[in-house]
Amino acid sequence: MRVPLSWLREYVDLPATESGRDVQAKLIDVGLEVETVEQLGGDLKGPLVVGQVLTIEELEGFKKPIRFCTVDVGQANGTGEPQEIVCGARNFSEGDKVVVALPGALLPGDFAIAARKTYGRNSHGMICSGDELGMGDDSSHGIIVLPPEHGVGTDAIELLQLVDEVLDIAVTPDRGYCLSMRGVARETAIAYGLPLRDPALLDVPAPNSFGYAVKVSDAIGCDRFVARTVTGLDPESRSPIWLRRRLQKAGMRPISLAVDITNYVMLELGQPLHAYDRSRVNGPIGVRRAAQGEKFTTLDGAHRALDSEDLVITDDRGPIGLAGVMGGANTEIADSETDPETGEVRGTTEVVIEAAHFDPVTIARTARRHKLSSEASKRFERGVDPQAAAAAAQRTVDLLVLLAGGTAEAGVTEIVAQSAPRTVTMAADHPDRVAGVDYGRETVVRRLQDVGCDVVGQDELVVTVPTWRPDLNEPNDLAEEVIRLEGYENLPSTLPKPPAGRGLTERQRLHRRVGRALAGAGYVEALNYPFIGDQVFDQLGLEKDDELRRVVKLVNPLSDEEPALRTTLLPGLLSALRRNHGRGSHDLALFETGLVFRPDEARTAARLPADRRPTDEEIAHLDNALPAQPRHAAVVLSGAREQAGWWGKGRPADWADAIQAARTVAAEAGAELIVANGQYGPWHPGRCATLSVAVDGEQRVIGHAGELHPRVVKALGLPERSCAMELDLDQLAAAVQGPLQAPRISTFPVATQDVALVVASEVPATEVEAALRAGAGELLESIRLFDVFTGEQLGEGKKSLAYALRFRAADRTLTVEEASAARDTAIALATERTGAVLRGA
CATH class of the missing domain: 3.50.40.10 (Phenylalanyl-trna Synthetase, Chain B, domain 3)
Structure with a gap:
């Protein structure tokens, strides 16, 4: 709603010194969103007067029509002689009254008017259009032709009301009454504590039988x-x-x-x-x-x-x-x-x-x-x-x-159609309890009367709501009126005091830890809308009967192209990867943690009643009908993982980085992640890892990681060799036995033993590592694969895996014999389980 200040003053006697900015501040204080105050004619300077066109001479020989006019401007030019003006417009005739800017005038846009020679004639001023005066509407393109009753030489700035201030108010849906000068004037009168001249208070004749049928x-x-x-x-x-x-x-x-x-x-x-x-x-x-x-x-x-x-x-x-x-x-x-x-x-x-x-x-x-x-x-x-x-x-x-x-x-x-007045019953101290401020009954009644309510009662108020306020329906609405008129800035700032033991849940803490860990590993969080379309499953190369294709369809989707809730985080992340790559960011590492949605046809929701508050049982039944919503974590990578520089060569992101991201997430959960070669949907069959955890003695697949399949990369328009990882955070957390333990720190020295084992090429390194870890016993602090070697000297179908084993005791310094015994036991179990042979033996 655009509100000219000059018009507003007709209904409220504002102080003459009050500017649009002052009124803006007052209206903002009472809760209106006054976005801007436009200064009209602030850079306009006269002389700008009414003139009458005496003669028009058409000038020939130019590419566009040009007219040489003489205009009577009275004594405004100081001589009383007709003013000679060259003009290209054609929507006026001899005898018309027009607006003339004389030399020395300054029009909007810092456009100075001066006498000058143009088209072979001397022009002393300008005949103005609405656009040139900043009157701004579709009908202002041509020359302004005024009604004949306006006298020659009259000040056109005042006549056309060119100088004003206009408040632009963003009216919220609950304040429809402010889409009128009457409504804004009422709020202005309240803000200034001044009386309102209501323009709706008119003498209206009574209805009769002679009116139009x-x-x-x-x-x-x-x-x-x-x-x-x-x-x-x-x-x-x-x-x-x-x-x-x-x-x-x-x-x-x-x-x-x-x-x-x-x-x-x-x-x-x-x-x-x-x-x-x-x-x-x-x-x-x-x-x-x-x-x-x-x-x-x-x-x-x-x-x-x-x-x-x-x-x-x-x-x-x-x-x-x-x-x-x-x-x-x-x-x-x-x-x-x-x-x-x-x-x-x-x-x-x-x-x-x-x-x-x-x-x-x-x-x-x-x-x-x-x-x-x-x-x-x-x-x-x-x-x-x-x-x-x-x-x-x-x-x-x-x-x-x-x-x-x-x-x-x-x-x-x-x-x-007759209807009873709307009334709301409210305790007199209800606004006090809502705001935490002791307003008192007198203030509450006065403020409600300011907005047009009739109020009766003492401890319990019966408030008759004015017909122009359909948004006032309950005590909280009335309390809001009291609070806003008394000033939001006067409300005390108090911090909530939550009861002990009601902090974040373990699930929420894990969510935050995972986000911080991935951010610390160089990933940038990208939040995406949880909507997908069926076509994305084909682009990801999922089988026709894949569980991820079973989606929850929305009755009223935001987009017909994405009518379902996501069952995987990858489509949103891969879209963000493609979008950023297309805008010139080629070295990308993005992550997201969020909910996915799994439908359950056995769960049905009953329609809740609209005439009363639902019971706790009905709400619980509705909650149980919601689809399962496990929380997932996912990452996508492309381009360089390590930049090249004076420190050395960089390297591109590859499948190993995606797997390492999964290990980073598992470490935050305190779970042991089992990584094995796998094959699934969007991942390259030779560069895909299956991510599993042990839950109640059963190995459960919780996700996949690796390099994306070239067909998926092409279908989604992704950079070559893009990689991704996604796993189920809830299932990962379920694999944790008991509370997360802090790392144990020993003051005794570490004993390091290296071992190189030769195994068949098809034996996964994780199996060898698991056997070494189990055989080494509780003295083993950590194990790390630091070298993989293949060559003719090992024989066909063989590979060498070199591990660094760190041993440490919590209560003593280990002897060489103890460390060597633990190492030998680890090698023996690896030999038994995987057929490993100690290299060089």
Whole structure:
């Protein structure tokens, strides 16, 4: 909502020294979102005056039409002589009143006006268009032609109201009343503690039987309908400058007098109106629901098929308006035109004014269904004051009579569906308990009265809510009004005091530890939307019966291309990898920890009741019907893992880095990860590791890691040799026996023993390592594979694995004999389990 400060001052006597910035600060204090304050005409300087075109000479020989004009500007130029001006515009004639910028003037954009020679003539000033004066609307491109009643030499800056400040307010859905000058003025009056001149306080004649016939068939969709008729309108009448300028400052385009007046009253009072050409309305006006598929042409010329939930305005022919959204082309106000034969001006001379109150939900659904948001629908769907309809109709009638020479008919139609005032019962100290501040009953009552409530009662208040505040429905809403008007900045800052033992769960702590560990290993967290489409499973090369293809489908997805919840983190991460690679980042290491969703057809959810709070059992049943949501961790890599430099050669990321990421995650969980050669879906069959853990004596696969398959890389548009890892964090945590133990630190020295074993090429190194670890016993502190060798001297189908074993005791220094005995025992068990032979033996 754009609010000109000059217009706002009509309803609130603001101090003359208050600027737009001052008003902005006050309105922000009471909870309005004032985004900007636009300074209109701040860089504008005169002389800028009204002139009358005396003569026009067409200049020949130029690429575009050029006119040499003489303009009477009165005594504004100091001589009284006609002003000579060269102008290229053609939308004015001799005798027209125009706006003239004389030498010495400064127009918006730091455009200085001076006398100069152009097109072979001396030009002393400029005839101005609306664009050049910063009036900013679609009708401002041509030269401004003023009404003839304005005197020559009049100051055009004041006449056109070019200097002003405009507050741009982002009105939230619960404050629809602020989509009007009346609503903003009320908030301004409260903020300054000043009285409000309510523009809706008008003398309105009582309804009678002489008004235009109206029949409302749907009292739920339309609970109030006011109709007034004005006849004898002058079709040549035009909107006065003050009216056009207020509409322009508020961001609306002037169209015609009748339409401009309805828009003006809507901005002033917040009540949308519509004017029908009475001569084009056949029979009584009706309000009903549309027939399914019924055809209708709106004012924008679009032919629309209506829905049975749409509310329409009708006459004897059918729909003439889409209620609360847009009028119909068949009853629109006709533009005035001159008969070329008789010279008679024809146009709309009789109008029927509609001021109605429509159901907000109905209007919101209709506007979205037809993709037809309008200024009217924007207000109706947020809530319009139903009591303002009669005043808005009267205000429109008064302006039509004043500005178009019309005559108001005595008939007044008002159809009202009676309803009781809305009341809310609230304890007088409820705002105190919500805010933690002792306001007291007097302050609570005063602030509620400020917003228009009637309040009775002592310890328990019965609050009658004003009709323009449909958002006030319960005690907390009323408490919010008290708190915001007393000032959010006055609320004390207190930290919550959670009970002991209610910190993070073990699952949450593991999630955080894993994130920190991966970040410390050089990975960057990338959070992705949890939505996927079926096509991604084909791109990942998953089998038709793969469990990951069973997804939870959304009833109302954000995108039709991604209608399901993810069963794997890889699609989102790989999309982020592709997007960043395409933008020039080629060395990437990304990770994500998040939920995946696994459907269970056996779980069904019952529909919860809407007329009461669900019971704990119903909520628990609903929770049990949710799909399983295990937490996963995943990484993706491409490009260089280590950069080259003076320190040495770099190296590219490969399958081993993906496996190491899995080991990093397992270390944070305190679980022993089993890594074995594997083959699955998106991974390269020769460079894929299966990740497993032992749970209750059973080895359970929890994920995979390695290099992605070339077909997957091509299908997803990824960099070559991209790698990935994904594992189930919940299953990883289930493999941990007891609480996570801190590492044991011994003060005694370590004994290191190296061993090289020759095994068959197909024997996994992890099996050899497991045998060595089991045979070495509890003296073994760590084991590390530091070399893999193959060669002719070993024989075909053989490989050598070299391990470094570190032994240490917690209570003593080991002897050489003890370390050697542990090493020999480890070798013996490895020989027994894997057929390993000590190299060189």
